[in-house]
Amino acid sequence: MTTFETVTLEVADTAAAETYYAALGLTDHVTLRASDEPTTGFRGYALSLVASQPGNVDALVAAAVAAGATVLKPAAKSFWGYGGIIQAPDGTVCKIASSKKKDSAPAAPEFDQVALLLGVADVKASKRFYVDRGLPAGKSYGGKYAEFDTPSSTVTLALYPRRALAKDIGVDQDGTGSNRLVLGGGGEPFTDPDGYAWETAPARTRA
Numbered sequence: 001m002t003t004f005e006t007v008t009l010e011v012a013d014t015a016a017a018e019t020y021y022a023a024l025g026l027t028d029h030v031t032l033r034a035s036d037e038p039t040t041g042f043r044g045y046a047l048s049l050v051a052s053q054p055g056n057v058d059a060l061v062a063a064a065v066a067a068g069a070t071v072l073k074p075a076a077k078s079f080w081g082y083g084g085i086i087q088a089p090d091g092t093v094c095k096i097a098s099s100k101k102k103d104s105a106p107a108a109p110e111f112d113q114v115a116l117l118l119g120v121a122d123v124k125a126s127k128r129f130y131v132d133r134g135l136p137a138g139k140s141y142g143g144k145y146a147e148f149d150t151p152s153s154t155v156t157l158a159l160y161p162r163r164a165l166a167k168d169i170g171v172d173q174d175g176t177g178s179n180r181l182v183l184g185g186g187g188e189p190f191t192d193p194d195g196y197a198w199e200t201a202p203a204r205t206r207a
Contacts, residue, residue, distance in 0.1 A: 002133040004150040004157045005201040006184035007116055010035030011090040016068070020088055023067035024049075024060060029114045029154050033182070039091065041175030042166050044194065047094040048115040048158075054082040055107025060096050061086060063109045069094075072170045077101055085169045091180065093169050114155045115147075116183075119162030119173075120194045126159050129193055152185070162194075 008031040011017040017032045030047075051057045057075050061084050065071065068089040075084030075096070083097025096111070120126040127146040131137050135157075136149035146159040166173035184201035191197050 002130065002135045002198070003152050003186040004135060004148060004155075004183060005152045005186070006031055007153075007155050008033050008182040008184060008199075009090065009092055010037065010178065010180040010182065012036060013090070017088070017090050020064075020067045020069070020090070023063050024094075025109065025111065026114065031184075035178065035180060037178035037180065039175070039177040039180055042119075042171050042173055043091065043093075043175055043179040043181065044119045044162060044165075044196075045093075045179065045181055046117045046119075046165060046169050047092060048113075048117055049094060049096045049111040050113040050115070051096065051098045051111045053098050053100045053103045053105065053107070055103040055105075056110050057082055057084065057096050057098050059107045059109040060111060064088070064094070064096075093171065095169060115158050116155050117158050117160045117165055118194065118196060119165040120159050121162060123159045123161055126192065126194060133187070133190075157183075 010033050014032050014034050021027055021030055049060060051060060061075050064086045069086040072087050073085035081097055081099040082101055085095050087093050123143045123146050138147035138149045140146035148157045150157050163173050183196060183198045185198060189199045
């Protein structure tokens with residue numbers, strides 16, 4: 001049976017990446033590993049930080065920029081709330097958003113939830129692939145979004161159409177080479193139909 005437990009980002013400079021992700025408060029949510037595998041363009045995934053209010057979104061974006069991030073989409077109001085898109089020095093794209101449009105407390109660089117959004121060719125087919133491997137399904141919206149029940153991880157795992165995800169974060173959907181991402185969990189190592197690699201997570205990380 002497959003479980004989802006860890007997210008490993010492969011980066012060229014682990015020391016710089018450690019400083020960056022610590023500034024965002026993500027030290028307990030992602031693991032870093034050195035890699036010089038070639039990669040260009042969209043890597044197919046994005047991290048999503050959900051904050052409780054707009055002020056916290058702004059504070060997180062400011063912390064990320066101070067640590068070297070590039071702003072892909074400035075934080076702004078929309079019909080669904082407030083949010084923006086940043087890109088880490090290592091290339092990882094992160095969406096920071098809140099469903100609220102007004103602050104109700106002093107702003108702080110804090111988030112309530114972290115999700116890993118995997119861009120896939122067919123959400124329904126990818127969902128079936130993972131469910132067949134024993135990963136429990138959570139909420140879903142047809143072919144537009146699917147989430148899994150992942151109590152062993154501090155990160156929520158979700159599926160999103162690749163083209164829609166690229167459009168949402170403001171990048172072209174094309175990309176080549178390594179996606180610089182490894183997911184860890186229980187069960188044997190495998191690679192899913194969209195090319196995302198899974199490895200067996202170390203026993204000490206399991207719940």
